[in-house]
Amino acid sequence: MIYFDELKPADLESAKASGLTVVSYAHALEKGKEVGKQKYDEVTPETYYTFSYTSGTTGMPKGVMLTHRNFVCNIGGMHHFDGEFELREDDVYISYLPLAHVFERVFLLLSMGYKLQYGFFQGDVMKIKEDLAVLKPTIMASVPRLYNKFYDAMQAKINELTGMKRTLVDWGVEKKLSLLQTKA
16 A cells, blocks of 8 residues: 555554555655566557456356457547537546446546546445535436436425426426427
């Protein structure tokens, strides 16, 4: 484990007692210089980028070997949609899907490629609303289950409205939906 700030001797002892090897960042840099220049294999489009393991819902778990070409094609495909929506450097992406999920990894690479800002949720799905309030994302890739939860929560709030407030909300939703249908 590499640490950046100074650690107390008690923390170092605790780490050692737990079986962890702990080194300072400066020490890690020095060790890296001692290794010297490494010769790595050339990366080609067919070089494996990652292995994605399935949960085995259709039998034995298996690993899918994904190449650099696989990821570049997915990210490059986003350029096709640039006329439909525009990604800007001031956009913010929130990462909350597991990083083992290929869909999430593609979006992180996409964020880097488009120079988007991105942040990670704190790890507790029950606190995702707090994370959204802090990060204020303009882009979020998710799964239908979470969107359904948002929809249900919004519908419950709308159903509580009465009188003029309800009339205004109904009018606004109707206008937005008619605009979306016009674009389709």
